[in-house]
Amino acid sequence: MNSLILIVILMLISTAAFIFGRKKALNAVNGKVSALHSLPGHYGWFSAVISFLPGLTILIIWFLFGNNLVDNFTLATLGGEIQNLSDFDRALYMNDIRNLAAQDAISRPVTEAMTNAAHYYLRTQENISWIFALSAIGISALAALFSIRKISPDLRSRNLLERLILIALVTCSAIAILTTVGIVSSLIVETLRFLDHVPLTDFLFGLKWSPQTALRADQVGSSGAFGAIPLFAGTLLITFIALLIALPVGLLSAIYMTEFASRKARAIFKPLLELLAGIPTVVYGFFAALVVAPAIRSSGEVIGLEIASESALAAGLVMGIMIIPLISSLSDDVISSVPQSLRDASLGLGATKTETILNIIIPSALPGIVSAFLLAASRAIGETMIVVMAAGMAANLTANPLEAVTTVTVQILALLTGDQEFDSAKTLSAFALGLALFVITLFLNFMALRVVRKYQEQYD
Amino acid sequence: MQARLKRRYRKERMFKAVGLGGLMTGLLALAVMVISILSTGLSGFTESRLHIDVYMDPEIIGTIAGNTEKERLHSLMQINYSALVRNSLRQKFPDVKGRRNIFSLQKLVSKGSREDIKQRLLEDESIIGKTITMNLLASSTVDMYLKGQISRHVDQSERKISDKQLAWLDVLQAEGRIVKGFNWKFLTSGDSREPELAGIWGAAMGSFLTLLVTLVVAFPIGVASALYLEEFAPKNKWTDLIEININNLAAVPSIIFGLLGLAIFLNLFNMPRSAPLVGGLTLALMTLPTIIISSRAAIRAVPPSIRDAAIGMGASRIQTQFHHVLPLSMPGIMTGTIIGMAQALGETAPLLMIGMVAFIVDVPHGVLDAATALPVQIFLWADSPERGFMEKTSAAIIVLLLFLVLMNGLAIWMRHKFEKRW
Amino acid sequence: MNIINVFEEDRMDNTPDEEVVEPIIQTKDVNVYYGDTHALMGIDLDISPKRVTALIGPSGCGKSTFLRCINRMNDTIPTCRMTGTITLDGENIYDKKIDVVQLRARVGMVFQKPNPFPKSIYDNVAYGPRIHGLAANSTDLDEIVFNSLQRSGLWNEVKDRLDTPGTALSGGQQQRLCIARTIAINPEVILMDEPCSALDPIATAIVEELITELKERFTIIIVTHSMQQAARVSEQTAFFHLGKILEFGDTSEIFTNPKVEKTKDYITGRFG
Incomplete structure (x- = not known):
């Protein structure tokens, strides 16, 4: 049965529950609304919600686990040789059965066992969907009857309804936590599996990154190396270049706009600069590859320098432009929040504006500026599209900004797009890199928040 | 003292100039970027067409069988259009001989011109046997040359267009047979291997479907969490944790959300790869912190006197929120949501991770179809x-930037229009 | 809602007897704490029905806190704790069985700053009847709105623009709209927290006149900073000082012949 039809049926049941619940409440007091504890609509909603929720729960279970259930039933009917396959091969086998059932192309010659399994698969799918659908409808209908029976003028249906709403609100706010749990657990699980293949020390301190593992045992020179140092070095190099651009430009812009520019000029410049923040990173990446990298390369040629077309300089430069607005708007906030009294005190002593800024404002806003710097670094380390489009693919351990380097994010993307083999060290290493990236950015963000909180306390 | 003062003022002027220089550097970068994209991109909206007399050869076309449009279309698919085009071009340039030369003559016209001819035949069968003048789409190479992006002043081996082809184009140009027009296909069709046929409609639909899922998931959940955290949550360790967590999630790199989508939605729940549903869910998790943070600010901005008034009237806390606080904070919430959606629209990396990166010609129609995004x-x-x-x-x-400007403009407009009245 | 009706009928039967009246509200040993601050200490007070009781005292003496205890508005402040009992018609309003929402429909409140909803005048008045289900149909509702606006003396001023926002009215009109909104749910008691402090003298006079008219149907407890106002509108007055009631009695008695020295000082303006 189609899940859309099932949802419509469940909605119809709860609509009926609404109508009958409301009616029962009204009939119980002969239409005298003020004799009811809650408004008639509350009784209706009470019945509607009570009847809808169990059906919805079953529907969600079906949606999340129904396919796995069908797969498992199908696999259970197969012979021992299939049962003894590795998890990965069994999944491939099951995939073929599914494709066969859907009459798609499959990766191996069709055997009779497979045709049977495909038939069984379709039958089971049909049966299981009916079981789920009918039980959802049955339970919903029962819940509707139960809730309508419960209705009496003294039933505090509004309070019950509001408790349900509150539970829904709590559940929604728990999703933010669940997201973090999901991120952390999925990264850790895959990373642990990666560490089965590659020792932790090799990963953290290895100097060679070449994740191409041998497809065949007899292939030469492709054992795969998973030393992450070159990736982190590349990431740091590009981040360093980016911050070298963005920090002075962003900070100076913020100082000029808060302290020197007229109100009118500020009203024009500030949004213009913030436009930079709204431009998608893929556009920056294209800009880097199309304009900046060739420009750097040809200007290098003029002075006789050989510059790689995917140089770290080009990627870092463009990434620097991207984080200018981040630094400038955060610094703008902290500089404006330095109390006017401090400025007045300095100006009153006969200091010039510049002296006030350099000696009073910057030092007092320093924690905020440090926090902006940390956030910018976190942003640059995690940035993907610019480096994917403008930085290199080969892991190159160098500090020369004119050479091509690769970054953590580039490698994650490269490892996970295209053909994937689950369980291979190559695919799993992406998750290990992801975990490292997550930990680093989390640490930077956390520090930034702490610094800024300390700073706020200072002026509260 | 005077000299010292002079020095101090000089320093002041210099510092101001340096500050202005910093600001200008940022703005210059913006300007260079916008100009370089506009200068390369605007020509992408035009296309070149060649006025060619096409002889609708009955021998090649044969009979168009079938009564329904579907059957006729099927029959039209069987026609050898390249032969039609080739013969017409040879008629125009009768002295071209040899397979290679004829082939390179034919290369002036895009493969997509078959669609144009097919459409004409579908509309009017009586043209069979006649010679009609058609605007055939030029190939990408010709288009590039006509737009001045391929120079004829370099050696033949350095460019994709041959001297012979240039000579033919010169003839056509002299006869006024080359016309430029607006490239509607770019806005209305899906991706293609041929640049002159490629369009963004498929990607735009993919983006639309993805954002639809994102909005449907992230908006209610975001508003509900904001409402709970701002109005109901007790101040304790647990809610502190949620708060810190949301602030941190807002700064987690987007590629991590891609990893999450891959591990949870694709590998654990077996959802379809490349589908806007999965893309939308992933982006929803990413946008959620933005929506929660801005919604909380909007809810906080509703004055407490409104809550007092409602509670004093005997409204319950939930009624107070849903009848008064939420409607009043809705403009602020919407503004934040639009900004979050604009971020999601520009996001690339997570979508690459969940496989919305395939070459897809068809325009997606549902959230389960394979799709890509702008x-x-x-x-x-x-x-x-x-x-x-x-x-x-x-x-x-x-x-894409136009869409983003529109969305952000809408957000700014809403912020001004519904500015607080208290 | 059934409870309210029962009490309404009770009230109809109760012919007001000036001498022996059962108090409608009785408080016993009420203590309120905000975190560690002890805001109210052992308040015992009996409020007579269909009278105006004024609560006076210097700023921060706890009179507003006490007022907010009577319809449990203090529940909305997380750090606030309360002990003791407050009964309304003999029923403890802090009892677990009491639904605060219903309580607040019986004990209405008018706030210091006029706070109409940013909705139309009509919707402002109709909001209470709607959430409490007091009107069976739209004709009923129209009538409730008409009666409430009529009684609050606002009808003639707003009858042609019921659909304009309540926030567009003048300050005095806004406050009368808030009063109309409160009487639309037909409460037994109306609490007023310095209702005129944000109004000009003319608007204040109109609201005071309104209060005098309203006491024929409602019990009114009013917190005020103005001695003159307390003297003009109230029958009984309680003098609060540092979280305690120093003196309580007939207004005429308190203003002409205060028994406690502090009351005398306050009334005559020596401190406050």
Whole structure:
């Protein structure tokens, strides 16, 4: 049965529950609304919600686990040789059965066992969907009857309804936590599996990154190396270049706009600069590859320098432009929040504006500026599209900004797009890199928040 | 003292100049970027067509069988259109001999011209046997040359267009047979291997479906969490944890959300790869912190006197929120949501991770169809070696930026329009 | 809602007897704490029905806190704790069985700053009847709105623009709209927290006149900073000082012949 039809049926049941619940409440007091504890609509909603929720729960279970259930039933009917396959091969086998059932192309010659399994698969799918659908409808209908029976003028249906709403609100706010749990657990699980293949020390301190593992045992020179140092070095190099651009430009812009520019000029410049923040990173990446990298390369040629077309300089430069607005708007906030009294005190002593800024404002806003710097670094380390489009693919351990380097994010993307083999060290290493990236950015963000909180306390 | 003062003032002027210099550097970068994209991209919205007399040869076309349109279309699919085009071009240039030369003559016209001829035949069968003048779409190479992106002043081996082809084009140009027009296909069709046929409609639909899922998931959940955290949650360790967690999630790199989508939605729940549903869910998790943070600010801005008034009237806390606080904070919440959606629209990396990166010609119609998205399309085209795709990339960027400007403009307009009345 | 009706009928039967009246509200040993601050200490007070009781005292003496205890508005402040009992018609309003929402429909409140909802005038008045289900149909509702606006003396001023926002009215009109909104749910008691402090003298006079008219149907407890106002509108007055009631009695008695020295000082303006 189609899940859309099932949802419509469940909605119809709860609509009926609404109508009958409301009616029962009204009939119980002969239409005298003020004799009811809650408004008639509350009784209706009470019945509607009570009847809808169990059906919805079953529907969600079906949606999340129904396919796995069908797969498992199908696999259970197969012979021992299939049962003894590795998890990965069994999944491939099951995939073929599914494709066969859907009459798609499959990766191996069709055997009779497979045709049977495909038939069984379709039958089971049909049966299981009916079981789920009918039980959802049955339970919903029962819940509707139960809730309508419960209705009496003294039933505090509004309070019950509001408790349900509150539970829904709590559940929604728990999703933010669940997201973090999901991120952390999925990264850790895959990373642990990666560490089965590659020792932790090799990963953290290895100097060679070449994740191409041998497809065949007899292939030469492709054992795969998973030393992450070159990736982190590349990431740091590009981040360093980016911050070298963005920090002075962003900070100076913020100082000029808060302290020197007229109100009118500020009203024009500030949004213009913030436009930079709204431009998608893929556009920056294209800009880097199309304009900046060739420009750097040809200007290098003029002075006789050989510059790689995917140089770290080009990627870092463009990434620097991207984080200018981040630094400038955060610094703008902290500089404006330095109390006017401090400025007045300095100006009153006969200091010039510049002296006030350099000696009073910057030092007092320093924690905020440090926090902006940390956030910018976190942003640059995690940035993907610019480096994917403008930085290199080969892991190159160098500090020369004119050479091509690769970054953590580039490698994650490269490892996970295209053909994937689950369980291979190559695919799993992406998750290990992801975990490292997550930990680093989390640490930077956390520090930034702490610094800024300390700073706020200072002026509260 | 005077000299010292003079020095101090000089320092003041210098510092101001340096500050202005910093600001100008940022703005200059913006300007260079916008100009370079506009200058490469605007030509992507035009196309070149060649006025060619096409002889609708009955021998090649044969009979168009079938009563329904579907049957007729099927029959039309069987026609050898390249032969039609080739013969017409040979008629125009009768002295071209030899397979290779004829082949390179035919290369002036895009493969997509078959669609034009097919459409004409579908509309009017009586043209069979006649010679009619048609505007056939020029190939990408010709288009590039006509737009001045391929120079004729370099050696033949350095450019994709041969001297002979240039000579033919000169003849056509002299006869006024080359026309330029607006490239509607770019806005209305899906991706293609041929730059002159490629369009962004498929990617735009993919983006739309993805954002739809994102909105449907992230908006209610975001508003509900904001409402709970701002109005109901007790101040304790647990809610502190949620708060810190949300602030941190807002700064987690987007590629991590891609990893999450891959591990949870694809590998654990077996959802379909490349589907806007999965893309939308992933982006929803990413946008959620933005929506929660801005919604909380909007809810906080509703004055407490309104809550007092409602509670004093005997409204319950939930009624107070749903009858008064939420409607009053809705403009602020909407503004934050639109900004979050604009971020999601420009996001690329997570979508690459969950496989919305395939070459997809068909326009997706549902959230389970394989699809790509506007920024991913830009990424794919930017990666393509074909020169003709460069202007398409920039043109697609212009479209994407236009959408972003519209969304952010809407957000700003809403903020001004519904400015607080208390 | 059934409870309210029962009490309404009770009230109809109760012919007001000036001398021996059962108090409608009785408080016993009420203590309120905000975190560690002890805001109210052992308040015992009996409020007579269909009278105006004024609560006076210097700023921060706890009179507003006490007022907010009577319809449990203090529940909305997380750090606030309360002990003791407050009964309304003999029923402890802090009892677990009491639904605060219903309580607040019986004990209405008018706030210091006029706070109409940013909705139309009509919707402002109709909001209470709607959430409490007091009107069976739209004709009923129209009538409730008409009666409430009529009684609050606002009808003639707003009858042609019921659909304009309540926030567009003048300050005095806004406050009368808030009063109309409160009487639309037909409460037994109306609490007023310095209702005129944000109004000009003319608007204040109109609201005071309104209060005098309203006491024929409602019990009114009013917190005020103005001695003159307390003297003009109230029958009984309680003098609060540092979280305690120093003196309580007939207004005429308190203003002409205060028994406690502090009351005398306050009334005559020596401190406050």
